[in-house]
Amino acid sequence: MDGTYKSLRIEKADGIAELVLTGPGKGNAMGPDFWREMPEALRALDADDEVRVLLVRGEGQNFTYGLDLMGMMESLGPLLTGESNLALERSRLLKLIGEMQQATEGMARCKKPVIAAVHGWCIGGGMDLIAACDFRYCSQEAKFSLREVKVGIVADLGALQRLPRIIGEGNTRELAYTGGDVDAVRALRMGLVNEVFPSPEALLTEARATARRIADNPPLVVQGAKQVMEYCADKSIADGLRYVAVWNSAFLQSLDLTEAFSAFAERRPPKFQGR
Structure with a gap:
C-alpha cells in the first residue's frame, strides 16, 4: 500500500495495482490534490514492471462526484472573477486546464490495461476518467452523468473526445447537452460498460477476477x-x-x-x- 497520496490510495499485489479514489472531498470529489497526484501516480505505475494491470475504483458509497468545485475555488476563483480577467488570467486558466487534463491523459496513455469498476455515482470528471480506461464494469445501482453543462462548463477533460468512440455520437451528445443521469441498465445498453453486477461487492470480485486473468497473460x-x-x-x-x-x-x-x-x-x- 502506498500512503504518500492524499486523494488516492494504491494497493499492489501479484501484478495488479488497485488505484482507489479517496477524496478528500465528499463522494471522492476531485480537488487540487487529485489533479496534482493522479498524473504522478500513473507515471509511477506505468514505469513499474511488476504492475501488469490497473483497476480503478472509488472508496465508500460512490466512484466519484467529479470536480470538487469548492475545493478548486482557490485555484479557479481568481481566474474566473479577477478584476481584469484579460489575457493574463485567460493564459493561466488555459495552463490550469492543461495540467488537469494530464490526469485523464495519463490514464489513456498508460501502456498497461486499465479497468474501471464503478459503483454509486460517477459524475463529471469521473466520466472523463472512465472514458480514458480500457473498459468499464459497474454495479446495478451505479449512475452516470456528464453534468458539466449544469454548472456552466463544457466538459474539457476528455469525455467529449473519447465517449463517441465508446457509446457513439448520439449518446454522447445527449449526455453532454442534457447533463442527465444514466442508470446501469442504459449504460450497458449503450456500451458504456461491459457488464453490470448485482452489488458493489460482486462488482469488485469480478473486476479483480478479470484483472487476474489479464495479469496471468504475457x-x-x-x-x-x-x-x-x-x-x-x-x-x-x-x-x-x-x-x-x-x-x-x-x-x-x-x-x-x-x-x-x-x-x-x-x-x-x-x-x-x-x-
Missing part, C-alpha cells in the same frame, strides 16, 4: 495488443495490419513465447515473466 503481449488497438483507432485497416505485422516481427520472439509452447507440451499452466 504482459508485453497484452501491452502490444493495447498499443496496436490505440494506433488503429484512426487508421485504415491496411495501415493497422501493416503496423501489427511490424510489431510481431519485432517482438514475437520472447521467453514468454517459449514458455507458452513448453507449458502446452507439458500440459501445465504457463508462468509468464514479461521477457
Whole structure:
C-alpha cells in the first residue's frame, strides 16, 4: 500500500495495482490534490514492471462526484472573477486546464490495461476518467452523468473526445447537452460498460477476477495488443495490419513465447515473466 497520496490510495499485489479514489472531498470529489497526484501516480505505475494491470475504483458509497468545485475555488476563483480577467488570467486558466487534463491523459496513455469498476455515482470528471480506461464494469445501482453543462462548463477533460468512440455520437451528445443521469441498465445498453453486477461487492470480485486473468497473460503481449488497438483507432485497416505485422516481427520472439509452447507440451499452466 502506498500512503504518500492524499486523494488516492494504491494497493499492489501479484501484478495488479488497485488505484482507489479517496477524496478528500465528499463522494471522492476531485480537488487540487487529485489533479496534482493522479498524473504522478500513473507515471509511477506505468514505469513499474511488476504492475501488469490497473483497476480503478472509488472508496465508500460512490466512484466519484467529479470536480470538487469548492475545493478548486482557490485555484479557479481568481481566474474566473479577477478584476481584469484579460489575457493574463485567460493564459493561466488555459495552463490550469492543461495540467488537469494530464490526469485523464495519463490514464489513456498508460501502456498497461486499465479497468474501471464503478459503483454509486460517477459524475463529471469521473466520466472523463472512465472514458480514458480500457473498459468499464459497474454495479446495478451505479449512475452516470456528464453534468458539466449544469454548472456552466463544457466538459474539457476528455469525455467529449473519447465517449463517441465508446457509446457513439448520439449518446454522447445527449449526455453532454442534457447533463442527465444514466442508470446501469442504459449504460450497458449503450456500451458504456461491459457488464453490470448485482452489488458493489460482486462488482469488485469480478473486476479483480478479470484483472487476474489479464495479469496471468504475457504482459508485453497484452501491452502490444493495447498499443496496436490505440494506433488503429484512426487508421485504415491496411495501415493497422501493416503496423501489427511490424510489431510481431519485432517482438514475437520472447521467453514468454517459449514458455507458452513448453507449458502446452507439458500440459501445465504457463508462468509468464514479461521477457
